[in-house]
Amino acid sequence: MAHEAAPTADNPLRGKPLRHAIERRYAESGAERYGIDSDEFHRYVAAVVVRYGAGFSEFEFLQLVAALHVEELVLARACTAGNETAWREFLARFKHEMQTMARQITRDDATGRELADGLYAELYGMPNREGNRTSKLDYYMGRGSLKGWLRTVLAQQHVNRCRSQAKVVSLEEQVEAGVGFAAKPEPQTAADDGGVSSLIAQSLAELDSEERFLLASYYLDQRTLADIGRQLRVHESTVSRKLEKLTGSLQKQIRKRMQAAGVDLRRCDEILQDLDVRDLNVDVTGNLRQERPADSF
Numbered sequence: 001m002a003h004e005a006a007p008t009a010d011n012p013l014r015g016k017p018l019r020h021a022i023e024r025r026y027a028e029s030g031a032e033r034y035g036i037d038s039d040e041f042h043r044y045v046a047a048v049v050v051r052y053g054a055g056f057s058e059f060e061f062l063q064l065v066a067a068l069h070v071e072e073l074v075l076a077r078a079c080t081a082g083n084e085t086a087w088r089e090f091l092a093r094f095k096h097e098m099q100t101m102a103r104q105i106t107r108d109d110a111t112g113r114e115l116a117d118g119l120y121a122e123l124y125g126m127p128n129r130e131g132n133r134t135s136k137l138d139y140y141m142g143r144g145s146l147k148g149w150l151r152t153v154l155a156q157q158h159v160n161r162c163r164s165q166a167k168v169v170s171l172e173e174q175v176e177a178g179v180g181f182a183a184k185p186e187p188q189t190a191a192d193d194g195g196v197s198s199l200i201a202q203s204l205a206e207l208d209s210e211e212r213f214l215l216a217s218y219y220l221d222q223r224t225l226a227d228i229g230r231q232l233r234v235h236e237s238t239v240s241r242k243l244e245k246l247t248g249s250l251q252k253q254i255r256k257r258m259q260a261a262g263v264d265l266r267r268c269d270e271i272l273q274d275l276d277v278r279d280l281n282v283d284v285t286g287n288l289r290q291e292r293p294a295d296s297f
């Protein structure tokens with residue numbers, strides 16, 4: 001009997017081992033509670049695999065599936081679909097957490113409540129012109145904890161409010177980058193896994209002057225993209241693209257270093273999803289502060 005071809009970037013789901021791995025995760029996802037059958041669950045996971053599996057080997061595909069937070073992924077997708085049972089479950093588990101995180105981010109009870117309340121409606125979703133529900137929960141891909149993802153979204157929403165006249169780096173890229181330079185976090189204890197502090201310090205130390213300037217200007221000085229663009233004499237969209245590419249590259253470098261240090265893929269994603277560099281013994285300011293580079297865009 002001919003051996004079935006392994007997954008490829010063009011068709012990552014054609015391998016039997018991967019299909020079987022997704023099927024095994026269906027039972028533990030709790031999807032049946034929300035009326036989600038195995039085919040629909042397969043589509044949810046397949047979308048994640050296609051999105052993040054470019055260039056993966058079959059083993060890496062299987063690792064990705066095994067590392068997904070499938071129960072929380074299903075909960076998010078059911079909420080997006082308007083399933084009231086899922087939404088009640090979401091609020092029971094995360095409403096208080098969101099309020100607490102929002103207060104920590106804003107450092108003010110009233111502003112924190114406003115921030116959390118404002119996000120509820122966006123998470124619940126509203127029908128668009130075609131009648132389809134749109135929700136920020138669509139951005140959640142199950143690669144880290146839902147709680148960590150919510151904190152990142154709250155932090156970005158707060159930054160958006162503070163920069164109401166500025167274009168910001170896209171929410172999706174900020175979430176997947178996983179390095180929260182902007183938000184004040186709750187205390188973390190897990191971020192020491194794999195010597196994350198030293199690994200992040202190594203990655204920051206390898207940045208060139210232009211990259212350090214961009215990160216320091218945007219995250220530490222909280223300057224707008226337009227302001228950075230004016231200083232560098234380029235359009236703010238150019239600055240935005242540079243930042244998106246840089247934060248994504250930095251996150252990948254840190255993940256690779258963590259895996260090389262023996263941290264498995266699921267733990268890497270958990271740590272990076274919930275990570276704020278200020279939790280760590282890293283001199284972020286010292287690593288990033290540089291004189292403005294020559295205009296090299």
